[in-house]
Amino acid sequence: MKKFINDPADVVAEALRGMAAAHPDRLRIDHDQHIVYRKDGPKQGKVGLVSGGGSGHEPLHGGFVGTGMLDAACAGEMFTSPVPDQMIAATQEVDGGAGVLHIVKNYTGDVMNFEMAAELAADDAGTEVVAVVTDDDVAVQDSLFTAGRRGTGVTVVLEKVVGAAAEEGASLSDCAALAERVNASGRSMGVALTSCTVPSAGKPTFDLGEDELELGVGIHGEPGRERRPMASAREVAGMMVEPVLAELDRAGSEGAIVLLNGMGGTPLIELYLLYGEVARILEQSGVTVARSLVGNYITSLEMAGASVTVVTADDEMVRLWDAPVNTPGLRWGV
Amino acid sequence: MKKFINDPADVVAEALRGMAAAHPDRLRIDHDQHIVYRKDGPKQGKVGLVSGGGSGHEPLHGGFVGTGMLDAACAGEMFTSPVPDQMIAATQEVDGGAGVLHIVKNYTGDVMNFEMAAELAADDAGTEVVAVVTDDDVAVQDSLFTAGRRGTGVTVVLEKVVGAAAEEGASLSDCAALAERVNASGRSMGVALTSCTVPSAGKPTFDLGEDELELGVGIHGEPGRERRPMASAREVAGMMVEPVLAELDRAGSEGAIVLLNGMGGTPLIELYLLYGEVARILEQSGVTVARSLVGNYITSLEMAGASVTVVTADDEMVRLWDAPVNTPGLRWGV
Numbered sequence: 001m002k003k004f005i006n007d008p009a010d011v012v013a014e015a016l017r018g019m020a021a022a023h024p025d026r027l028r029i030d031h032d033q034h035i036v037y038r039k040d041g042p043k044q045g046k047v048g049l050v051s052g053g054g055s056g057h058e059p060l061h062g063g064f065v066g067t068g069m070l071d072a073a074c075a076g077e078m079f080t081s082p083v084p085d086q087m088i089a090a091t092q093e094v095d096g097g098a099g100v101l102h103i104v105k106n107y108t109g110d111v112m113n114f115e116m117a118a119e120l121a122a123d124d125a126g127t128e129v130v131a132v133v134t135d136d137d138v139a140v141q142d143s144l145f146t147a148g149r150r151g152t153g154v155t156v157v158l159e160k161v162v163g164a165a166a167e168e169g170a171s172l173s174d175c176a177a178l179a180e181r182v183n184a185s186g187r188s189m190g191v192a193l194t195s196c197t198v199p200s201a202g203k204p205t206f207d208l209g210e211d212e213l214e215l216g217v218g219i220h221g222e223p224g225r226e227r228r229p230m231a232s233a234r235e236v237a238g239m240m241v242e243p244v245l246a247e248l249d250r251a252g253s254e255g256a257i258v259l260l261n262g263m264g265g266t267p268l269i270e271l272y273l274l275y276g277e278v279a280r281i282l283e284q285s286g287v288t289v290a291r292s293l294v295g296n297y298i299t300s301l302e303m304a305g306a307s308v309t310v311v312t313a314d315d316e317m318v319r320l321w322d323a324p325v326n327t328p329g330l331r332w333g334v
Numbered sequence: 335m336k337k338f339i340n341d342p343a344d345v346v347a348e349a350l351r352g353m354a355a356a357h358p359d360r361l362r363i364d365h366d367q368h369i370v371y372r373k374d375g376p377k378q379g380k381v382g383l384v385s386g387g388g389s390g391h392e393p394l395h396g397g398f399v400g401t402g403m404l405d406a407a408c409a410g411e412m413f414t415s416p417v418p419d420q421m422i423a424a425t426q427e428v429d430g431g432a433g434v435l436h437i438v439k440n441y442t443g444d445v446m447n448f449e450m451a452a453e454l455a456a457d458d459a460g461t462e463v464v465a466v467v468t469d470d471d472v473a474v475q476d477s478l479f480t481a482g483r484r485g486t487g488v489t490v491v492l493e494k495v496v497g498a499a500a501e502e503g504a505s506l507s508d509c510a511a512l513a514e515r516v517n518a519s520g521r522s523m524g525v526a527l528t529s530c531t532v533p534s535a536g537k538p539t540f541d542l543g544e545d546e547l548e549l550g551v552g553i554h555g556e557p558g559r560e561r562r563p564m565a566s567a568r569e570v571a572g573m574m575v576e577p578v579l580a581e582l583d584r585a586g587s588e589g590a591i592v593l594l595n596g597m598g599g600t601p602l603i604e605l606y607l608l609y610g611e612v613a614r615i616l617e618q619s620g621v622t623v624a625r626s627l628v629g630n631y632i633t634s635l636e637m638a639g640a641s642v643t644v645v646t647a648d649d650e651m652v653r654l655w656d657a658p659v660n661t662p663g664l665r666w667g668v
Contacts, residue, residue, distance in 0.1 A: 022606065302599060
């Protein structure tokens, strides 16, 4: 294992220190509790958006904190859910009187801890909390860490779109309804070419042969649908896009927001090449791409691999996607 | 070799197709000549900025084409200079009557080809061309591909700063002088933890032991200063920053623009952790960080590694750094 770390036990804490040093203009970080806050918050009267999850998926979630997106992100240990105490602190901190939306990827630990935090925050300070759970990954129905589908790329789109709505003053119930709509409109599928190594484990999470790929891999290296022989980018694009389209509700869509996401170890030139193949299949399938995003947005440490997320969007979602955002991971309009 | 490619011979062409599909709003791509143009150009009366180099360093250079940065980028084959014909075509296309600046990284092939293109463009169409050659890498004086220092991370800062000046209407001689000033104010140093594999070669460019790092590696995997035993992030940060500071002219600086760049295969969590160490050393050395950028900006395919670039900046450079930019790789203010 060769990584830019000091002690495996300190990786999350030290990465947050680096993040604070890199973004003093946009972020305020609670280094005791491992919570990333937007610098210009909390905003009175605005619905607060809180997300979080295990570390190792950067820029998700801390890199999506800022104007027009999240108010706070709780960083768990590597590939491990944050604890309820972090979520309670973040929830109370960002409550500007209009309630707080929890954005939770569907992994058993995350769901359980966010539920507990929501209850305790409500009991303790009367904070109104609604949770949305993302479950867009079509790879498997139940997995090592989930009941039902796993939450993955749609989380990025949801945080952007609902973040913009909250910034515009949407109510908690409107934000929650929009979040449910984005999640229901999005489906994802990923593929791994290599494993990744969690620093404290010191060895790869799983083994994958020199000529194999893992189709439907989870963002923690959970098993996917099957192992297949390594294939061309054209074939891999088909393996990812076809199952996504098969489960996508395309009614009422004016176009799609498409994310071609790298898992962390795949270079941009390959992601662009793969996106070209994805775009071709979408076009042939009658899906119009309204907006696209190509790069590393929800990663699995240094895993080589990629995932495709397609969200069928109406005009309102596209408008909110285009609204100004100022986070380390996504920035435009400001 | 497991990569998201089809045929190794088609990687550059197909990646450009994907780039065109991903950024139809910002880029126009000449697929015959492998030239990336900004969609809203050429602009009459504006100095045209042309860069280019071997592919495999994405987002450099094509990802820095757009409003406020480059007008055109010529993509060579993998780790191979573009040819003069591409540079001539790009130069003539972006000439809006105010002349063209060539931004060239100091590699023998690139320098020779850009020189030839400048002469031919002048002879052929009377285009006034000035070239700036970046040579910021302190690792080695002469290398496999260069006479003198290699050009690396400072190129990104230069393209941004001079791109903003050109957008504001600076003359060719002012743009060239500013470019020389940025280059002279910047120094870089990199380290590799792994090699990378050029698709057509099919095997790693060099071998590096499980417990070794290559200090001062070039962006094509050229040998650096020495092999050292793998070390902590804190030690690696010192290995990179100290030689940079030793050769940096800090006179007249109000602060530094600092790039902590990933080589392509290193995940963001490690880059942030490493940046924390870099920032600490800079602070201890009395260098004030005015602006910073952490991420993959000038890569070497899937190489695991990082480089540090420090540019001592005056207020004008920082102002131009902050000016609006709208490219796939850097975007703010629009």
